[in-house]
Amino acid sequence: SQQGEEDPQALSIQEGENATMNCSYKTSINNLQWYRQNSGRGLVHLILIRSNEREKHSGRLRVTLDTSKKSSSLLITASRAADTASYFCATDNTDKLIFGTGTRLQVFP
Amino acid sequence: GAVVSQHPSWVICKSGTSVKIECRSLDFQATTMFWYRQFPKQSLMLMATSNEGSKATYEQGVEKDKFLINHASLTLSTLTVTSAHPEDSSFYICSASRPENSPLHFGNGTRLTVT
Numbered sequence: 001s002q003q004g005e006e007d008p009q010a011l012s013i014q015e016g017e018n019a020t021m022n023c024s025y026k027t028s029i030n031n032l033q034w035y036r037q038n039s040g041r042g043l044v045h046l047i048l049i050r051s052n053e054r055e056k057h058s059g060r061l062r063v064t065l066d067t068s069k070k071s072s073s074l075l076i077t078a079s080r081a082a083d084t085a086s087y088f089c090a091t092d093n094t095d096k097l098i099f100g101t102g103t104r105l106q107v108f109p
Numbered sequence: 110g111a112v113v114s115q116h117p118s119w120v121i122c123k124s125g126t127s128v129k130i131e132c133r134s135l136d137f138q139a140t141t142m143f144w145y146r147q148f149p150k151q152s153l154m155l156m157a158t159s160n161e162g163s164k165a166t167y168e169q170g171v172e173k174d175k176f177l178i179n180h181a182s183l184t185l186s187t188l189t190v191t192s193a194h195p196e197d198s199s200f201y202i203c204s205a206s207r208p209e210n211s212p213l214h215f216g217n218g219t220r221l222t223v224t
Contacts, residue, residue: 003152033212042115042202042215043153088152096143097204097213099153 004100021103023089115216132203138183139205159186
């Protein structure tokens with residue numbers, strides 16, 4: 001399967017704590033993207049990191065990419081209850097996006 | 110606001126009937142749209158790539174005669190689930206990219222329930 005894998009599958013934290021999600025993939029990539037999905041809804045793009053980049057920030061989000069290990073991480077700092085959602089990494093190598101297995105994040109107030 | 114509109118948001122149909130799902134790019138032309146399927150608590154699985162003016166490209170294991178894709182214009186792609194069965198019940202999501210850059214913009218999905 002081309003699909004990447006994420007861990008943990010599920011993560012529960014308290015508001016204010018940081019949440020870290022990891023993504024591993026199998027093929028070479030042009031870029032790696034992270035998306036968020038609220039239950040029963042479409043996906044919202046969070047951040048894109050290109051294959052020649054190692055780290056990127058956007059607000060409370062920090063993404064790292066290690067192409068030698070074929071892995072990426074998403075860190076959400078100072079989490080809020082509204083961050084509760086599923087988070088997916090997606091790799092782009094042949095002009096189509098392949099999604100990872102996802103992490104279900106629950107943030108308790 | 111939404112840049113990709115998907116309709117309907119949910120549909121219930123009887124086994125054996127066909128269901129059409131529409132995906133529209135609202136303020137840009139999309140030569141390529143993608144159709145994904147998502148089962149409960151699972152990830153999105155790419156079904157096919159819809160190309161304007163040509164045949165869709167299906168992923169391995171996806172039956173092209175069952176999931177008919179038509180991309181007749183630069184702003185509309187349709188997915189028709191033919192002779193639907195209960196195992197086709199799923200969440201179907203379309204996406205489109207603006208020609209000049211990533212990322213993809215997603216519709217809000219269609220929940221199909223086949224009884």
